[in-house]
Amino acid sequence: MTVDSHHPRPVILGQNQYGKAENRVVRITRDGDTHHIKDLNVSVALSGDMDDVHYSGSNANVLPTDTTKNTVYAFAKEHGIESAEQFGIHLARHFVTGQEPIHQARIRIEEYAWERIETSDSNSGLNGADEVKHSFVRRGQETRVAQITFDGEKWQVISGLKDLTVMNSTNSEFWGYVKDKYTTLPESYDRILATEVSAKWRYSWSSDEERMPNWDTSYAQAKKHMLQAFAETYSLSLQQSLYQMGSRIINSLGEIDEIRFSLPNKHHFLVDLEPFGLKNDTAEGAVYFAADRPYGLIEATVLRDGVEPQIPVDTTNL
Amino acid sequence: MTVDSHHPRPVILGQNQYGKAENRVVRITRDGDTHHIKDLNVSVALSGDMDDVHYSGSNANVLPTDTTKNTVYAFAKEHGIESAEQFGIHLARHFVTGQEPIHQARIRIEEYAWERIETSDSNSGLNGADEVKHSFVRRGQETRVAQITFDGEKWQVISGLKDLTVMNSTNSEFWGYVKDKYTTLPESYDRILATEVSAKWRYSWSSDEERMPNWDTSYAQAKKHMLQAFAETYSLSLQQSLYQMGSRIINSLGEIDEIRFSLPNKHHFLVDLEPFGLKNDTAEGAVYFAADRPYGLIEATVLRDGVEPQIPVDTTNL
Amino acid sequence: MTVDSHHPRPVILGQNQYGKAENRVVRITRDGDTHHIKDLNVSVALSGDMDDVHYSGSNANVLPTDTTKNTVYAFAKEHGIESAEQFGIHLARHFVTGQEPIHQARIRIEEYAWERIETSDSNSGLNGADEVKHSFVRRGQETRVAQITFDGEKWQVISGLKDLTVMNSTNSEFWGYVKDKYTTLPESYDRILATEVSAKWRYSWSSDEERMPNWDTSYAQAKKHMLQAFAETYSLSLQQSLYQMGSRIINSLGEIDEIRFSLPNKHHFLVDLEPFGLKNDTAEGAVYFAADRPYGLIEATVLRDGVEPQIPVDTTNL
């Protein structure tokens, strides 16, 4: 930070970063007739010795954002895309070690999953055995996210997911809460619990000296544990479910130290059908109004005892 | 249509319709401990003898949109939701036969699919056998749509889907096209073909006298045939793939007479990596830029010979 | 339409169209130091003799969508952009007269308005008089739309707007409606009436022989009359307000023959504050919950007596 000498009342430049956001890169690899696809949205943010470009407009230390875009595409060819995390590590290392004024690089990646289209030989005049190998349908469930940060020495890798909507149609209650003069909510002993999971977990891996996790295996395991913990928790509050989801991941996956959840409570209100002479009873199967806004929003960090929390509290989606 | 007598230069009321749109209804049914879920977004549009409400504001013929909303929720309890189409048929019949001034009802429905969360007994202190039965994760792939129209005599059922993104990573070419003074596109002999399918198909069923199709089976078959035709077509143009998708449905499913597609060409441009000394060759697996806008938009109706097309050309998504 | 001879059960190609959608074009013109801006989103849809490309994949009649994109940008330079409508007329004429297989062109345009940033000399070391002339802030209110269709002989021009949100905080009632067994809505004698206007009006102009309207003047007049009619109508139903908005335009603007509205009723529900000992009375100024879904949806065509309606009933936004 540097004093701006051009103004009578001094003004300071604080934290700053720049880069090209949302580079949409698709990488096809061919293994004989069998094709594989990686579909990413990559955002680059660089920071370092950037005072001059803010104070005077001198771009002498500025690698253009257009160049960071080109690098993403070139690296997808040169290094391939083994996983979102590994690809981010290649990019971050390149920017920090390749340009002296750049002291830190943060790569954010969204990944979209595809599955193969199943074809049937009987419907096809072609050789059915080949043709399925290059045809895909977008899976459409959660979006996988990753954030890789490197300052030339230490690595920080945060992975996660968003847009994963889950529901328990029973085994959820809500009662025994504080009641003040503005409280009108009736207690509930059998309600729907639904949320759209946004989760980010941080790996303990932080140095090239350490053994790197298997990013894809860890992702699959973390998602599985999270879903199972949600399903298997008899829930007295969404906070309790959140904690169970987080602690099961921390307890099951030694490579993960910390996880942050943002869980909107997707309210499903039991519709009052009594005016129409109908009993809308959960025990018999009921009818709900799925509300949009407002919604409860439950956010918390769950972490391994003894580690320092590092995931920011109110970040944008990675 | 009636002349508006209050104005010197006569003005006429034309086609009009009204109702409550986007009623979000979730219906849980319990089969012992096993729960089932139907998750719909239902829009009601009614028309009929509605001149007065436009000319004078008299609501004497107007069933409130709030009542149409109530009816959606009450019917979900009274009749259950066997399928989107069957639910729409119940509603449309009710409005047209129940209110003399209402001459036509059009019900539009979006349906969101859920699948069960797989749990593992080993990770759970609970009885694993039960607990999976009420836990769901939203599938997240295509949105199923349906439109049911009834005028008191004839039915029209249009079903379909949207948001289904598919890709062939090879077996697509584009060449031999017209070249005018504004043409710069190079011909391509191996390109990615990707689109986000929006499709609406019309059933021939139109009367209570006829045997009704099995809506769920037909939907599953139509989706399967569409995906397979896309995958199995060696494509010289997206139009050719569209026609193959449509004709395979018409040929395979006797109950469907007509299908309308809106297929955005989701361009994946081969990135020019030559400035970086890299060869970006499709045969070896290549790197693409997935573009947002602009996009080619290919739209067409495919129909059984001899039937009159009825699906409107530029409708909003059902 | 042609029989597809390759299939045992004949299948027919119906209406079809193609082109490049959402070409984002910004045109700056300089009048000395004063700059002007036109900011459009242009979509091209062509139809004609296109059977072969669907049946066999032959592109011999296909002008690439990429070429239609190039044409949009080239025409913005060659002809300038006088108005969205005039620009669409240039494009449609070009495609239909320039390519024999193309029998009809439909150009859809969205236009985004900008206003100048007001600067103050006192705060600036520059010559304040010049600098305002090239600085703009996006207006951000409604989106202007236009659709131009040409078949080689007749023109159809539909203009309009969307995303224009209006509210009357009083002078709206709703009572005297039909009550059936599902009706619970209480009557209201003082409610908020709010909607997000989507309107499309059709000009009678249809031939090069006729005198063309002044598109920009007509647009400004139509918007003004619509807003005033909404504000000045003491409303007993949203349908009544709709009709007043439409008839005022038809009566005031001789060049417009027909107008179609799609008006979602943006419900503002009076909040029940009695549990907290508060009276939430409209007469004293009240507190409302602005709801998202569901919403009433009121749609109608208003037209000059004697003309045939041409605006489709359920079109996508132009």
Place this chain on the structure above:
Amino acid sequence: MTVDSHHPRPVILGQNQYGKAENRVVRITRDGDTHHIKDLNVSVALSGDMDDVHYSGSNANVLPTDTTKNTVYAFAKEHGIESAEQFGIHLARHFVTGQEPIHQARIRIEEYAWERIETSDSNSGLNGADEVKHSFVRRGQETRVAQITFDGEKWQVISGLKDLTVMNSTNSEFWGYVKDKYTTLPESYDRILATEVSAKWRYSWSSDEERMPNWDTSYAQAKKHMLQAFAETYSLSLQQSLYQMGSRIINSLGEIDEIRFSLPNKHHFLVDLEPFGLKNDTAEGAVYFAADRPYGLIEATVLRDGVEPQIPVDTTNL
């Protein structure tokens, strides 16, 4: 933070917060026949002694999110809405002082501006003088935002705006930057500079003892200075414009200590029209392609010398 004794490998609860998000509240006040409108989207986040609800599901310390929603609506009636900031201060104080387990409250507010519809007496049979006083059209430009945080002692107020799109059609250059092996961008000496401003500024006011700023006046001044600085800066980089926008606010408004910008570079690429024999020269007025993704993203904090930065670096929009 407390050790979770139920697990062999201890897991810790970190930062957590909860509340009802996106309460849409509209407040009409009547001053005789003249109505005024406040239109807010209010999100409540509370934190404090909340370990038990996460560990055991006990809600004994939990004020329901439904109650926080009720409070928003009740306060809109009891206290009125003088400004977004003042309304947030009422709410935050209430939650922290009213509930012992709640140690901190953070209120986030979006505000949507409306302007009056101009009516003309001549077109109206009513008394023109009255009727304009209750009719509004949503302004539609920027969204005003505010975040109020209170821990029982200290206040933090961050205000700002988002969705404000600005453009300079000249007086922007970009050259003299770093060139590495992935750099292909040509230098530019006359380009469009456009961005969609997201800005958040922090007031120095932090205690009930201090004199509170006039929130509405400060907002209007900050917006004005920001727009003028953007318009009046001859820009060699978007970073330079950002710093000018921030420093002008800090220098002009003594009550603001810090401002954070997130400025996407909305690229407008000069279209290559040479293949069509056209010269697309900026000096004569040119044609641009307005790109969506990827985009440069420039983010920085500007602050008064000597103050500690407090605005988080990667927050979600307030």
